[in-house]
Structure formats: C-alpha cells, structure tokens
Amino acid sequence: MKLNSKHTEETKKKMSLARLGVEPINKGKKGIISEETRKKMSLAKLGKRSRRIGFKASKETLIKLRESHLGQKAWNKGKKGLQVAWNKGIKGLHLSPSTEFKKGIVPWNWRGITPINERIRKSLEYKLWRMAVFERDNYTCVWCGAKNGNGKSVVLNADHIKPFAFYPELRFAIDNGRTLCVDCHKTTNTWGRPKGKYKK
DSSP, rough: OOOTTOOOHHHHHHHHHHHOOOOTTTTTTTOOOOOOHHHHHHHTTTOOOOOTOOOOOOOHHHHHHHHHHHTTOOTTTTSSOOOOOTTTTTTTOOOGGGGGGGOOOOOOOOOOSSOOOOOHHHHHHHHHHHHHHHTTTTTOTTOOOSBBBBTTTTEEEEEEEEOTTOOGGGGGGGGGEEEEEHHHHHTTTTTTOTTTTOOO
C-alpha cells in the first residue's frame, strides 16, 4: 500500500470479515521489551528511512485532533513538578508471573546480534549500490534477458560478481555488480551461501 493512501470502505469491510474469529497473536501477553530486544530492533532499522519523515498532517486532521480533545482534562492538571513514569523501577522485570520461568532462556531460533554483513546489506549505501546496478543494466537480467513488462513479473537480484563476504573492498563497486533474475542467480556458485563451494 502506498504511503498516505487510504483503504476504501469496501476494503475495510473485507479486512474486518477476514479477521472475524482470528485471535490476535499478542492476546493475553503482558510485559516490557528487554534491553536485548531493543538493541535488535535498533540494529534492524539501521540505514532505513522512517516513513514519517517529511509527513505533515493536513489542516482537516489537525482540526479533528483538536476537537477530539475538547472538554478533556489534561492528565497532569493540578500536579506540580516532574511526574514519575509509570514503569519507573520495573526495568527488566516480568509483569506476568506466568512468563517468569522464561527469563534467561535463549530462544531456539535466536541467531545472536545482527552480523556486520547483514547490517551492511540493510544500509543506505548498499541500497544505492543495488539501484545503480539495476539502472545500469536497464532492469534486465544480463544472462537471459528477463525483465518486467507486458504483464510479466520478474524478481531481479543485484549479484556481486566477486563475493560480498570475500571481497569487502568491492562491496559497493558498481563494476562488481550484475543484474540477475532469481533463476539465473540460483545457478551461480555463491547462491545460498554454500560452505566451501566458492574458492577465491
């Protein structure tokens, strides 16, 4: 869905009907986000531009916000000094006794802190390199000539000719990139990060 676009009433009804009887994944869950999880969330957002940057509320929205607050008493009216946060002093504690037993247990699917290679792949510089490779190759697979158009959808990858992991100095060199469709990319000797399959 495009930024700032709105669902139609018909779409909203369909979405509502589709969710009938479906239990929310967070139903009954309580607690606070751990420092470890906060770090993971922070690393996952590195290099990503917030969708809210540059967003301005319309005059109509501002009027609605103002009207929705008319007659409401400010939460801090009559209170003096700085207010203590509701969660002050409970950092790291489980709010629900039913989840206390999980404290300190490492999940089976936890892979540790995001590796530096993965962080680079999510960076703005990497995204610009990828876009430059696509534009140079006219968004066309350089091996089979596949491209989007005429009702045909093709997934394209920006592939490193000399592997990303072995040649860090060439990670953002446009000459070291090529546009491949997924089928052609799978035939390269570095597809899927195989161990020992590629030799320098």
